[in-house]
Amino acid sequence: MTAAPALLDALRQTVGAAHVLTEGDLTAWEQDWRRREHGRALAVVRPASTAEVAAVVRACAASGTPIVPQGGNTGLSVGSTPDASGTAIVLSLARLNRVRGIDVGNLTMTVEAGCILQTLQQTAAEAGFLFPLSLAAEGSCTIGGNLATNAGGTQVVRYGNTRELCLGLEVVTAQGEVWDGLSGLRKDNTGYDLRNLLIGSEGTLGIITAATLKLFPQPVAKLTAWAAVPSMEAAVQLLGLAHRHLGAGLTGFEVMGRFALSLVVRHMPQLRVPFADLEGAPWCVLLENSDSESEQHARERFEHLMELAFEDGCVLDAVVAESIAQARELWHVRESIPLAQAEEGLNIKHDISVAASRFPAFVAHTDALLAREVPGARLVTFGHLGDGNLHYNVQAPEGGDAAAFLREQEPRVNELVYDAVAQFGGSFSAEHGVGRLKAHTLAHYKSPVALSMMRAVKQALDPQGILNPGCVLLK
């Protein structure tokens, strides 16, 4: 064990003294996005290249110093900030922010981990292509963090999670070696799938420094519709119809509960929420149709779908946006739900998934359970029904002491919801990952056989346990 001062000297020599931060306000690196925890770092280290990352890891390995890799620090599960011990360094990838290249003929781009997601969307668009990953934090999250957490977002129904958008990785191992697994290959069956093992491992098995990502042709037209549906069953039925009649054109399918929308009406009176008061419509659905042909074609397909849905009785009323501005407004309503919810007060958030076909039964069961067990709790239910992913959030009772509600009820509400999720074969973390926040939840709900395989893999790749300890797997 090297003493901390010797390590800090070594790090300063590696990345330059200006990029080893130990003084002043380090809140931006030490506190998680949702401000649930404020830890303390031995230092914030900001290497500028893969070679520097590797050297930093070797120095930490030599001294047994824990490393917390960090991208934009926008994660929702406390996976990229240090604990309170002050023994770990935060390794920020922010300075690795070059686009290394775009291969137009291969529909790929190779980028460094610290690139901001929105920058990559723009880079792709300027080259005439689409990089479809899209999520609320896109203005500040980094692609390295997206990969480390296998981020989801709004386009998953068509393009998959971040995992599905990545063809190759460059990774610094726990030993400080560089694995150059960058590759634009769509087929490569030469050995174990290390790429996918690293993706979603939240910095606990290696540090992603660069990636080769898939690009897609830009759709010629993108249309958005908003439909009021009589039940969750009808929403699932509409999803099936949309798959059948839009094919791969279906790029978005979001569901929103009536109470969630009522919060938008209450707190954002300037927004127009279609069908917010329509009788017999407990849910609304937002659909997006991307077309490789023309706007007119997209509109015809959408109108055909809606006609069929009316006939089948799974849609009560629907509107197709007439302009890009109108489409943006509809998406804006959907995206305003979390903010409206925050305006309403504190709440308990869940990021769960179940099979789309089991959504109706899951919601009926769990709504009733909470109504019985947690009287007054209000359910803010919305999410990516197309991927089976719900944000099933629980708002404190109207007019009550929300802080007290959270303090007293959060563990119990989580247990009720996660038990129900498990009962319906679902996941307690669909897209937000585990981090340190849900490491106990993982230990409780994950199959013991899977946990034991995960621990064996962790031990194999990081025998010293220096990579993001306590994240995903408990220490």
Add this chain to the structure above:
Amino acid sequence: MTAAPALLDALRQTVGAAHVLTEGDLTAWEQDWRRREHGRALAVVRPASTAEVAAVVRACAASGTPIVPQGGNTGLSVGSTPDASGTAIVLSLARLNRVRGIDVGNLTMTVEAGCILQTLQQTAAEAGFLFPLSLAAEGSCTIGGNLATNAGGTQVVRYGNTRELCLGLEVVTAQGEVWDGLSGLRKDNTGYDLRNLLIGSEGTLGIITAATLKLFPQPVAKLTAWAAVPSMEAAVQLLGLAHRHLGAGLTGFEVMGRFALSLVVRHMPQLRVPFADLEGAPWCVLLENSDSESEQHARERFEHLMELAFEDGCVLDAVVAESIAQARELWHVRESIPLAQAEEGLNIKHDISVAASRFPAFVAHTDALLAREVPGARLVTFGHLGDGNLHYNVQAPEGGDAAAFLREQEPRVNELVYDAVAQFGGSFSAEHGVGRLKAHTLAHYKSPVALSMMRAVKQALDPQGILNPGCVLLK
């Protein structure tokens, strides 16, 4: 170490004496598909359930007996047959052949490892859906083998490899425990991606006993076109146009070299090969367009694409099939190349990938290299250009002694081709996997860092080394 007789007794008690084969002709299990190796098994064991598989593995683990898992035994890399030592059992998954369920609302089906691929295609079709995995051996290969080798095939450009079609696995570990990772979830970020680690691990990390697979809506129409192109550059340009104008409708994009097609003309005179003699057209391309709308719409889109391609000069002539029968004929020509090649005589097969954009330079470089270094060798080049996957096969010189050519030249030809592939950032095994056949090739070409991570993972999950030893990683 239990003596073999005690183990065999235990296995007979577990699966029934009728399903522990030790006598008679075991060639079907002991010899690989391409008849490159005929090994010897201690026994062929045919459990009927996951519990029986687990019990067999526990018995083998207790006695340190190697296990070679086997599906349809149609692999091309000698990954599912035993070596000559007679110490390993072949564990056939063939009797685990139930479709456990179809979830129409979730677009998934859960099936056992021994299900024949074609049966699953039919099962999906009968429920009104598409299971898109399609490859030459589909009449006898099993989904377990497809998953264990991450099989590719002809629809990868749209639907991905087997990996992309799987949402969850049931696996028996090297310790004989059952990991129930069956899941129809499209989003689940609860820990390491064990599913993808197992997929493509060729039975060396665990034994896949069941899987939950994605279903897709059946396309309403499927059209096939055949285009003569002036160069490989033009073929890649056409691929870009097809991506842009057909979007996700592009479900097939195969390239065939002139010599490959001439072998079909020579050996299958009953087949009509379009543009086989067209001047200035060294390559032909087969395109498939799947449409969720109508045949007329598919045809209009195809014709629009071809007009643009003519204007751009990347297509010299093209024909769109007028009927399903004609489309089948075109596919039949493409699929007849391997057989025509076999009729022509012995040859050296390669299953390689490079980035689509580097195909022209790769082919120019490697063709010239082989012409110089292996005079008279004839190149049978064809494959899935849409995925960057070529079967770059080398036929013995016209009229020469093909057997002698193979004996004398195969190692050298492989070295030339694989060195060139490495130089162009490609893979020496795009879709056929490593098996025991290419374990030495993997050891030579794979990055040492990746190999060391792979060995660590293998040691972690199978510390006794009983699962398919010598496959993928050298013993």
